[in-house]
Amino acid sequence: MSWERGGExxxxxxxVMVLIDGTAGxxxxxxxxxxxxxxxxxxxxxxxxxxxxxxxxxHREEExxxxxxxxxxxxxxxxxxxxxxxxxxxxxxxxxxxxxVKKLDVSVLVxxxxxxxxxxxxxxxxxxxxxxxxIDRAECQTMAVRKQSHGVGGYLVSTRWQKNxxxxx
Numbered sequence: 508m509s510w511e512r513g514g515e516x517x518x519x520x521x522x523v524m525v526l527i528d529g530t531a532g533x534x535x536x537x538x539x540x541x542x543x544x545x546x547x548x549x550x551x552x553x554x555x556x557x558x559x560x561x562x563x564x565x566h567r568e569e570e571x572x573x574x575x576x577x578x579x580x581x582x583x584x585x586x587x588x589x590x591x592x593x594x595x596x597x598x599x600x601x602x603x604x605x606x607x608v609k610k611l612d613v614s615v616l617v618x619x620x621x622x623x624x625x626x627x628x629x630x631x632x633x634x635x636x637x638x639x640x641x642i643d644r645a646e647c648q649t650m651a652v653r654k655q656s657h658g659v660g661g662y663l664v665s666t667r668w669q670k671n672x673x674x675x676x
Contacts, residue, residue, distance in 0.1 A: 521545070521614040524552045526604060529574050532619035535654045537578060538585060539662055540617040544650075547588040553578055554607055557597040571595055601640055613647045620651035620665055642667050 523545050525537045537553065545551050555571060575593045582591045596603050608616055618638050642649045642665065651665040 521549045522552060522611060523549060523615045523617065524554055524608060524611070524613045525617045526619070527553050527555050527574065527578055528619070529570075530619060532621055532653065534578065534581070536617050536619040536652050538581070539652045539654075540615070541582060541586045541589065544615050544617065545586060545589045548590070550590045550592065551582060551586075552607075552611065552613070553582075553591065553593045554604065555593070555595045556600045556603045557595065558600075559598050601637060601644075604641060605644055605646075608645045608647055613645075616641065616645050616647055616649040618642075618649065618651045620653040620663065638665075 521544070523540050525533075525540050527533045527537060537551075540551065553575070555574065557567075557571075575595070579591055579593060582589065594607065596607065604616070607613070618641055620638055621634050638651045642651060649666065653663045655661045655663060
């Protein structure tokens with residue numbers, strides 16, 4: 508918050524970036540960002556990263572277009588007073604996300620946190636490693652969220668400072 512001349516209080520609008528990939532977890536992360544992070548007038552950027560070696564097949568383009576339209580509609584239904592933009596960028600996932608966070612001066616990055624694999628004691632998945640790298644290296648507040656089981660409710664949220672914090676909401 509900052510004080511303007513005349514004593515009126517104004518708050519800086521945020522840019523909230525959500526990484527989308529067509530999974531239910533990414534959609535849940537987007538909904539969480541809209542309901543827990545974004546406020547009226549903020550800008551939500553939905554970032555979809557295509558692999559660098561991905562060819563521009565008509566099927567993939569159609570699939571990406573449907574994903575964008577679907578998630579954009581959900582955003583407008585949940586939070587119509589929030590501006591939404593969609594970026595589809597081809598490149599290495601981690602470098603692309605970190606680069607866009609810096610380039611766009613993102614305030615908050617929200618990622619999907621998948622359930623740990625049953626073999627979590629022995630190895631971590633590439634997605635888990637990617638999320639950890641984003642949390643550690645992004646130049647903004649970064650949150651990984653996962654909706655809890657149906658019977659439990661709430662979300663598990665991980666940040667640089669807290670891992671798997673349960674938020675009942």
